[in-house]
Amino acid sequence: MPRLKLTPFAFAAALSVLMPAVASAQTGPAPAATDWRTVAPENLLVIDTSRGRILVELDPLVAPNHVVRVRTLADQGFYDSLTFHRVLTGFMAQTGDPLGTGAGGSELPDIAGEFSFRRGRDAGFAPVEGGGTGLVGFIHAIPVVTQPDAQMMVTSDFKTPATGLFCAGVVGMARAGSPDSANSQFFLMMGRNDTLNGNYTIFGRVVSGLDVISRLKPGPEAEDGKVTDNPDIMTRVRTASALSEAERPTVRIQDPRSAAFQAHVAEARAAKGATFNVCDVQPVTEVIAP
Numbered sequence: 093m094p095r096l097k098l099t100p101f102a103f104a105a106a107l108s109v110l111m112p113a114v115a116s117a118q119t120g121p122a123p124a125a126t127d128w129r130t131v132a133p134e135n136l137l138v139i140d141t142s143r144g145r146i147l148v149e150l151d152p153l154v155a156p157n158h159v160v161r162v163r164t165l166a167d168q169g170f171y172d173s174l175t176f177h178r179v180l181t182g183f184m185a186q187t188g189d190p191l192g193t194g195a196g197g198s199e200l201p202d203i204a205g206e207f208s209f210r211r212g213r214d215a216g217f218a219p220v221e222g223g224g225t226g227l228v229g230f231i232h233a234i235p236v237v238t239q240p241d242a243q244m245m246v247t248s249d250f251k252t253p254a255t256g257l258f259c260a261g262v263v264g265m266a267r268a269g270s271p272d273s274a275n276s277q278f279f280l281m282m283g284r285n286d287t288l289n290g291n292y293t294i295f296g297r298v299v300s301g302l303d304v305i306s307r308l309k310p311g312p313e314a315e316d317g318k319v320t321d322n323p324d325i326m327t328r329v330r331t332a333s334a335l336s337e338a339e340r341p342t343v344r345i346q347d348p349r350s351a352a353f354q355a356h357v358a359e360a361r362a363a364k365g366a367t368f369n370v371c372d373v374q375p376v377t378e379v380i381a382p
Contacts, residue, residue, distance in 0.1 A: 127350035128378075131343040133333035135159070137166060137296065138341065140328045141176075143308055146280070146301030147343055147379065148263050149233050150331075153215060154256055155206040158265050158274065158295040163331050165198055165276055171329035179310040179324075180317035183285065186266055187326060188277035194266075194318075197275030204272040206293045210251040213241055217254075218348035220357055220370050228257070230348035233297040233375040235259050237289075256294030258285045259371035261302055265293040280305050284371040299343050299377045339382050346376035 137148040150159045165171060171188060178186040178194055189196040211217060211231060217238060219229040226237045231254065238254035258264065258281055266277035271291075280298060282305060298305065308324045311317040332340045346353045356376055361368045 123346060123350065123352035123376075127347050127352050128344045129347060131299070131332075131345060133340060134163065134331055136332035136341070136343055137162065138328075138330055138332055138335065139171075139301070139326055141304060141308070141326050142324045144301060144304040146304050147299050147341065148280075148296045149299050149343070149345065150296040151232055151234055153211075153231065154209055154234055154236075155265075155293050155295040157203050158206055158293050161200065161203055161274075161276075162278065162295060164200070166329045166331055167334045169328075169330075170198060170276065171326050173325055173327065175319070175323040175325050176308050177319055177323060178279075178317045179308050179319055180282075180313065181310045182283050183317075184264075184279040184281050185305055185308045186277060186279040186317075188266070190276075192323070194277070197277065200275065202270075202273050202275050205267070205274065206295075207271070207290050208253050208255040210249060211236075211238060211254045212249075212251045213244065215254075216347070216349060217241075218353070220348075220373065221368075228370045230370070230373075232348075233299060233345055234294060235262070235370040235373075255290050257370060258288040258292070258294070260284065261298035261374060262294055263296040263298065264288065265295060267292065282306060284369075297375065299345060299375055300379045302374075335382075337382070341382055342380040344378040344380075348375075352376075 131149050135150040137150055139146040152159045174187055175192045176185050176187045177189055177192045215231050217229055217231050219227045221228040226239050228237050235257040236254045239252040243252045244250045260281055260283050262281045264279055265274040266279055267274045274293060309319055311319040353376060357373050360372045364372050
């Protein structure tokens with residue numbers, strides 16, 4: 093399974109990006125009803141842990157095969173009681189291994205990497221930054237780098253490539269040395285790590301519970317984050333569609349193209365100044381508990 097390298101994030105700095113944005117924290121224009129979308133129950137992964145609840149929006153546009161795999165395993169109960177066997181403060185928390193060692197997986201076959209995808213004009217891309225290597229912004233809740241829409245006119249499918257970016261809250265699929273060795277393990281990011289971009293599959297983003305991830309028991313950096321003594325566990329993992337209506341949470345996410353969200357981006361840009369990047373912006377969400 094992956095040997096992801098820790099980058100030098102200070103813990104205090106990491107915590108500054110771990111707190112999820114909420115609508116009540118916004119200034120600027122009040123969000124309109126049309127500024128919001130509701131996450132489909134089949135795309136809402138409910139991860140109950142020994143530290144609290146984490147909600148992840150799965151994104152089939154970005155990585156359709158990985159989303160199917162995680163949905164399948166979750167609704168089979170495969171992830172229930174599995175540990176967070178590798179946790180590096182400020183970097184990521186890894187789980188999904190039935191052996192608890194980083195070497196295990198499910199009985200299903202490995203799946204090929206989905207390190208990039210094709211986006212059309214209907215994907216809802218909202219630019220945040222421009223740069224020499226492309227435009228940076230959001231598709232749904234996923235931070236991406238992509239080419240301008242004008243490039244679609246010279247492609248056979250009228251689409252352009254896009255690659256997800258590993259920021260705090262992004263959820264990626266773990267793998268071994270082969271790019272096509274993903275199976276059941278996944279990791280939840282605590283901070284930005286550019287070295288993972290284009291090398292690991294992104295299939296979703298945390299929309300609630302980043303504070304829960306920050307409380308997971310870490311392993312020593314000298315042992316690459318391996319947690320051997322009483323690790324935290326996932327007590328139950330299901331898609332919201334597999335839960336009864338009495339148990340099912342509802343999540344609304346602000347459209348990144350909306351004026352209200354763009355005001356949220358402007359606040360982050362003003363606060364960070366010249367160092368601003370897309371990872372300084374968290375999705376704006378509302379969670380309605382069952």
